[in-house]
Amino acid sequence: xxxxxxxxxxxxxxxxxxxxxxxxxxxxxxxxxxxxxxxxxxxxxxxxxxxxxxxxxxxxxxxxxxxxxxxxxxxxxxxxxxxxxxxxxxxxxxxxxxxxxxxxxxxxxxxxxxxxxxxxxxxxxxxxxxxxxxxxxxxxxxxxxxxxxxxxxxxxxxxxxxxxxxxxxxxxxxxxxxxxxxxxxxxxxxxxxxxxxxxxxxxxxxxxxxxxxxx
Amino acid sequence: xxxxxxxxxxxxxxxxxxxxxxxxxxxxxxxxxxxxxxxxxxxxxxxxxxxxxxxxxxxxxxxxxxxxxxxxxxxxxxxxxxxxxxxxxxxxxxxxxxxxxxxxxxxxxxxxxxxxxxxxxxxxxxxxxxxxxxxxxxxxxxxxxxxxxxxxxxxxxxxxxxxxxxxxxxxxxxxxxxxxxxxxxxxxxxxxxxxxxxxxxxxxxxxxxxxxxxxxxxxxxxxxxxxxxxxxxxxxxxxxxxxxxxxxxxxxxxxxxxxxxxxxxxxxxxxxxxxxxxxxxxxxxxxxxxxxxxxxxxxxxxxxxxxxxxxxxxxxxxxxxxxxxxxxxxxxxxxxxxxxxxxxxxxxxxxxxxxxxxxxxxxxxxxxxxxxxxxxxxxxxxxxxxxxxxxxxxxxxxxxxxxxxxxxxxxxxxxxxxxxxxxxxxxxxxxxxxxxxxxxxxxxxxxxxxxxxxxxxxxxxxxxxxxxxxxxxxxxxxxxxxxxxxxxxxxxxxxxxxxxxxxxxxxxxxxxxxxxxxxxxxxxxxxxxxxxxxxxxxxxxxxxxxxxx
Numbered sequence: 001x002x003x004x005x006x007x008x009x010x011x012x013x014x015x016x017x018x019x020x021x022x023x024x025x026x027x028x029x030x031x032x033x034x035x036x037x038x039x040x041x042x043x044x045x046x047x048x049x050x051x052x053x054x055x056x057x058x059x060x061x062x063x064x065x066x067x068x069x070x071x072x073x074x075x076x077x078x079x080x081x082x083x084x085x086x087x088x089x090x091x092x093x094x095x096x097x098x099x100x101x102x103x104x105x106x107x108x109x110x111x112x113x114x115x116x117x118x119x120x121x122x123x124x125x126x127x128x129x130x131x132x133x134x135x136x137x138x139x140x141x142x143x144x145x146x147x148x149x150x151x152x153x154x155x156x157x158x159x160x161x162x163x164x165x166x167x168x169x170x171x172x173x174x175x176x177x178x179x180x181x182x183x184x185x186x187x188x189x190x191x192x193x194x195x196x197x198x199x200x201x202x203x204x205x206x207x208x209x210x211x212x213x214x215x
Numbered sequence: 216x217x218x219x220x221x222x223x224x225x226x227x228x229x230x231x232x233x234x235x236x237x238x239x240x241x242x243x244x245x246x247x248x249x250x251x252x253x254x255x256x257x258x259x260x261x262x263x264x265x266x267x268x269x270x271x272x273x274x275x276x277x278x279x280x281x282x283x284x285x286x287x288x289x290x291x292x293x294x295x296x297x298x299x300x301x302x303x304x305x306x307x308x309x310x311x312x313x314x315x316x317x318x319x320x321x322x323x324x325x326x327x328x329x330x331x332x333x334x335x336x337x338x339x340x341x342x343x344x345x346x347x348x349x350x351x352x353x354x355x356x357x358x359x360x361x362x363x364x365x366x367x368x369x370x371x372x373x374x375x376x377x378x379x380x381x382x383x384x385x386x387x388x389x390x391x392x393x394x395x396x397x398x399x400x401x402x403x404x405x406x407x408x409x410x411x412x413x414x415x416x417x418x419x420x421x422x423x424x425x426x427x428x429x430x431x432x433x434x435x436x437x438x439x440x441x442x443x444x445x446x447x448x449x450x451x452x453x454x455x456x457x458x459x460x461x462x463x464x465x466x467x468x469x470x471x472x473x474x475x476x477x478x479x480x481x482x483x484x485x486x487x488x489x490x491x492x493x494x495x496x497x498x499x500x501x502x503x504x505x506x507x508x509x510x511x512x513x514x515x516x517x518x519x520x521x522x523x524x525x526x527x528x529x530x531x532x533x534x535x536x537x538x539x540x541x542x543x544x545x546x547x548x549x550x551x552x553x554x555x556x557x558x559x560x561x562x563x564x565x566x567x568x569x570x571x572x573x574x575x576x577x578x579x580x581x582x583x584x585x586x587x588x589x590x591x592x593x594x595x596x597x598x599x600x601x602x603x604x605x606x607x608x609x610x611x612x613x614x615x616x617x618x619x620x621x622x623x624x625x626x627x628x629x630x631x632x633x634x635x636x637x638x639x640x641x642x643x644x645x646x647x648x649x650x651x652x653x654x655x656x657x658x659x660x661x662x663x664x665x666x667x668x669x670x671x672x673x674x675x676x677x678x679x680x681x682x683x684x685x686x687x688x689x690x691x692x693x694x695x696x697x698x699x700x701x702x703x704x705x706x707x708x709x710x711x712x713x714x715x716x717x718x719x720x721x722x723x724x725x726x727x728x729x730x731x732x733x734x735x736x737x738x739x740x741x742x743x744x745x746x747x748x749x750x751x752x753x754x755x756x757x758x759x760x761x762x763x764x
Contacts, residue, residue, distance in 0.1 A: 056656040058585035079659035080667075086660045088653050095757030096675040105671070106661040139757030157661040 006032045007071050009053075009161040009193035014065035016048050016057075024049050024214060027065075030161070030193035035184060037204035038197045040214030046197035050163045053195070054086050055079035069161055069193075085159030085192075087183075089166045091150035093138040099125075099149055100134030106157040124152040128182075144175045151183055155190065162187055164196035168203060180206045219611060219633045220598055224462070226610025226617075230455035237616065238448050247452035251460065254453075256432035264434040265464050267348045268418025269471060271355035276410055278356070279363040280402075282507040284394035285500035288377060295507060296368060299361040302514055304686065304737035306694030308715050311354045311426040312730040313517020316524060316723065318350065319343050321532055323520050329533040337532055344430050351428035355420065357510040359413045363406065369645060370405035374398055391500060392493035400483065407476075408593060411469060412600035418468045419461055419603030422696040422711070426718045435461055436605050443609055443701065455609060462606040469601075518734065525727030544724050551713075552732060559693055559709040559736060561624065566631045567688040570639040571681060577640070578647040579669055582655065596640050599633045608701045615702065622704045630698040635688045642687045646680035647673075676758075679748040686740030693736050710736075 009030045016023045023045030030036045040046050051057035053067055056079050067074040074082050093102050103121045111117050118134075125131050128148040138146060147167075154162065167183065168176045184207055187194045196207060204211040229235060233244040251257065286292040302310075317323050321337035328334070343350045376398050383393025419436045420428075428434055433441075439461060442454035524530075528539030545552070581588065608630070615626040650673060658668045674681070696711050714729035752758040 051656075054656070054660050056659060060585075078665075079656070080662050080664055082660070083662075084660060086657065088657070090651075090653070092651070092653055092657045093757075094654065094658075094672060094676070095755055096678075096752060098754075105658070105663070108662060137755050137757065139755065153661065159660075 005071060006160070006191060008032050008034070008069075009195065010066075010068040011049075011053070012066040012068060014049070014052065014067060015063065016045055016052055017062040018045075018048075018060065023061075026212070026214075028212070030195055032191040032193050033188045035187055035194040035196060035207040035209040037207050037209060037211045038195065038214060039199060039201065039204060039211060040197070041199065044214045046214065047165055050086060050165050050195070050197060053161075053163060054084045055082055083158070083160040084163060085154035085157055085161070086163040086165060087150055087154055087167045089169045091138075091146040093146055093149060093153070095139060097138075098134065099130075099136045099138055099141070102138060102149065103134075103153055103156055106153045108158060120156065124156055128152050143171055144179060147171060147175075147179045148182060151186065155186060159192065162192045162194045164194065164198075166198050166200075167196070169198070169200060177206070184208075217595065217598065219629065220602055220607055222614045223607025223609075223611035224602070226613035227455050227458045227606055228610070230452050230610075230613065231459045232456075233452060235452065235455075235613065237613075238451060240452055247456040250453045251456045254438075257435075260432045260435040260438055261460070261464060263348055263429060263432070264418055264436065264461070265468055267352055267355075267428075267434065268414060268420075268465075268468050271352045271359070271417040272410065272414040272468075272472070274352070275356045275359040275363055275413060278503065278506045278510065279360055279367055280395075280399060281391070281499070281503040282364070283367055283371075283402075284391045284399070285496070285503045287371070287394065288380065291504060295364070295511070298511055298515075299364050301738065301741060302511065303361040303365060304690035304734075304741055305358075305514065305518065306690070306711055306733045306737070307354075307358050307420075308422045308426060308694070308696060308711055309521065309730040309733040310358045310514050310517065311423045312714065312718075312726050313519075313521050314354045314357060314513055315343050315350070315427055315517075316520045316727075317513060317517045318353070323516070323535075326533055326535055330535065335533060343427055346429050346431070348424075348429045348434065351420075351424055351434075353513075354423050354427045355417045357514050358423070359417070360507065360510045363409060363413060366406050366409040367402060370402050373405065374401040376402075387492050387494065389493040389496040391496045391503075392491065395483075396487040400480075400487075403476075408597045408601075411472070412597055414468055414472055415465045415601045415603060418465050419605055421605060422715050425715055435464065436603065439605050440697070440700075451609075458603075458606045458609055461603050465601075465603045465606075518730075521727045521730040523727070524723045525731055527724060527727070544728060548725070548728060552728070555708050555710050555713050555729075556732060556736070558707050559711075562627055562631060562699070562707060562709065563689050563692040563736065565624075566628050566635050566692045567639075567685050569628070570632055570635045570688050571643070571685055573636065574640045574643050574684070575647075575674075575681070578644060579673070581648075582652070582673075583665060596637050600637055604634075604697045608697050612701050612704070622702075622706050624707075627699060627703045627707055630702040631692045631695055634695060634698065635691045638691045639684045639688045643677075643680055643684040646677060650676060678751065678758075679744065682744035682747055683741070686737065686744045689740040690737035693733060 011026050011028050013027045015025045026049065028036065038046055038049070048057060048061060052061070052063055053074070055074070055077060057063070069082070069084065074084070094105065097105060100121050103124055104117055107117055107120055111120055121134055122131065125133055130145060130148060138149065141149065164183070168180055171179055180203070196203060198204065230240060231247055233240045233242055233246055282295070315322070319325070320340050320342055325337055379397050380390070380393060383397050384390070388396065421436045421440055424434045424437045428437065432438065435457065439454050439457045442450045442457065523537065525545070526540045526542060527537035528541045530537035611630060612621065615621045620626040654672055654676065655668050658672045659665070663671065693709070694711055696715055699707050699709050699712050710729055710732040714726065714733055717726050717729055748758065
């Protein structure tokens with residue numbers, strides 16, 4: 001477990017290369033509750049950077065630098081021990097589980113007792129205005145509902161930092177604004193250092209934080 | 216894969232040169248070869264194996280690519296896709312029996328003709344066991360078409376065929392010409408290994424040859440089995456050299472085939488660039504459909520006739536249907552049926568479970584190590600399918616005897632595993648690799664351990680694909696004739712060994728029963744693979760996308 005002190009997510013001179021070519025180089029600190037937007041064309045290594053932070057980057061990539069979360073280095077840690085949550089442009093709700101099952105999947109085993117776990121799931125559904133959805137099949141939900149469930153799922157896993165990989169690009173434009181503010185509000189409320197990669201400038205504007213352009 | 220195949224080949228190679236201490240062969244020598252070359256009609260058998268294998272493979276490949284070229288993306292194509300998958304699971308022996316019952320002089324087609332021609336006795340023609348082996352070729356072609364078709368189908372998406380077809384059409388090419396000129400060159404490298412496997416199989420087939428093939432003399436592989444089963448143990452040495460000769464024949468067939476590939480490749484490039492459009496290809500298109508339907512129809516109809524024979528009472532020659540039906544034989548054979556099904560399952564269950572576990576382990580390891588296997592790995596997987604069974608099965612038997620495992624369930628399961636693994640791998644690897652890796656990443660980032668991801672995310676998502684792979688594996692073990700017979704040394708009477716053993720007797724009702732029994736288990740397997748996920752995930756609509764395994 002990271003220490004109790006929340007100091008945010010620090011990327012200390014992180015460089016990612018593939019086949020001798022440098023894809024991306026960043027050096028930045030994201031404060032708790034801050035949302036930093038990383039803009040860049042596709043192929044600029046944005047998603048590789050997120051993969052590196054959450055520990056799922058294939059090892060043919062060459063990486064240098066340090067990733068530090070709340071004062072502790074993440075390098076060499078297994079993804080499941082990092083407490084870094086990630087949201088992709090697809091919601092990736094597990095199709096074989098119910099909505100409630102998806103949320104319970106994310107709950108730590110420290111939350112004991114069936115009733116207790118169920119209560120936490122219901123609570124999360126309530127805060128997403130989806131009360132009573134626990135037994136629904138995720139495939140029967142609308143895109144906006146699925147996006148909210150996906151966020152609630154990440155938050156239930158109690159991450160110490162959040163990564164957003166073009167999370168709104170697949171949503172209809174009228175829905176996009178709504179989901180954006182839902183996600184951003186919860187990031188700030190939970191004090192999560194958040195790194196978003198996108199190629200939609202409006203995402204950056206809506207996030208209201210720093211915007212970094214990758215060449 | 217290399218282990219058992221090379222152990223088997225060495226175990227065959229040594230006795231071929233007179234070395235097999237267990238039978239008193241100690242010195243290296245050429246005696247077995249001398250004895251082999253003195254066998255009457257040896258070269259005739261060799262020619263039959265080589266020529267018929269090449270013809271059968273070429274005809275199967277030709278029909279499959281022609282049909283794909285002519286009908287890809289149409290309704291009849293999708294219908295074929297549906298029909299051919301279950302046919303793939305029909306063991307070779309059952310399909311061959313069905314075909315025999317259909318085309319024999321007293322078979323169903325002759326009966327149909329007799330209604331109009333007024334025959335009252337079967338025509339005096341050697342249609343089955345014909346000296347040229349045409350019936351055997353027909354049987355092989357009909358049975359290999361589903362396999363090659365499904366392998367081609369798997370390769371199609373990787374070559375962007377739908378859009379290619381649209382482009383060639385707008386450039387003014389006929390369907391078939393456009394497909395042959397633009398798509399086939401991209402597809403063929405992907406189906407080359409399966410094609411070579413078909414070639415190796417057709418050139419060294421035993422069970423189909425016993426049922427449909429020429430008898431005087433028989434193709435080499437059948438004669439080898441005869442020598443191996445001969446009470447005169449001294450013949451084992453000659454049989455070993457013959458098994459090596461069989462391996463050489465298969466290698467020769469492959470060399471001839473690959474030379475043909477080269478020539479067609481060079482000619483094809485010129486042909487592709489000469490601009491001929493072949494716009495009017497209706498005739499060829501319909502022709503290819505007729506051939507494909509004929510081959511499929513023959514197997515289905517043959518199986519129906521197996522079913523009818525198994526419950527037939529008196530059924531005289533020109534009659535289309537028996538005069539009466541009876542379950543008498545089924546009742547008489549009740550115990551024997553139960554025990555042969557039991558033996559079949561006794562081998563199949565451990566084989567399939569081990570195969571699926573090993574394949575899942577390999578694939579999961581591939582995901583965790585995040586590395587993609589190269590082409591060489593595919594050759595390894597296909598190796599047991601490219602080496603003639605009879606050439607290394609005897610050697611494997613020698614090897615098992617050496618380590619004290621002869622005639623045990625363990626050794627039979629291991630021998631089956633050699634052939635089941637490739638098919639299970641082929642069936643499972645595509646869906647496994649097609650699974651969105653971000654599901655796994657998401658689960659890890661939610662705090663699940665790698666094994667948790669495997670058990671709680673990947674396995675459930677792949678339920679249908681895993682069950683299908685198990686059904687494929689089951690169909691393969693049920694259909695194994697040589698490994699069961701040789702490695703089990705006759706101790707394991709499965710539905711397939713029993714059925715092939717009936718071939719010489721000619722009791723059609725018994726053949727009908729055992730032919731059907733061969734299909735019961737594979738069909739049950741595929742039914743489970745369809746039903747279990749449908750029931751398990753009946754409230755999960757999103758699973759249907761993952762259920763196309």
